[in-house]
């Protein structure tokens with residue numbers, strides 16, 4: 001299992017801000033071995049996040065606390081059909 005949902009207070013928070021049709025950063029960095037709250041904040045349109053190669057998703061304007069066990073890079077996509085630029089809504093989650 002690469003990441004688990006942690007039922008503890010997160011050590012930090014990373015906010016992914018989404019608009020039509022992009023995330024505010026191409027890359028979001030978090031640390032392995034500590035619980036991080038990943039928050040999806042949509043400021044334009046309705047979006048969702050799927051972290052590929054894991055089972056984890058983040059709902060629109062929701063937060064999920066995850067702990068990754070080791071470093072790696074994961075592709076992030078929008079999982080809500082949000083319109084014309086939907087397929088371009090991609091970013092990376094870099095676990096160091």
Ligand SMILES: [Cu+2]
Pocket residue numbers: 047048078079080081082083085086087089
């Ligand atoms: Cu979308």
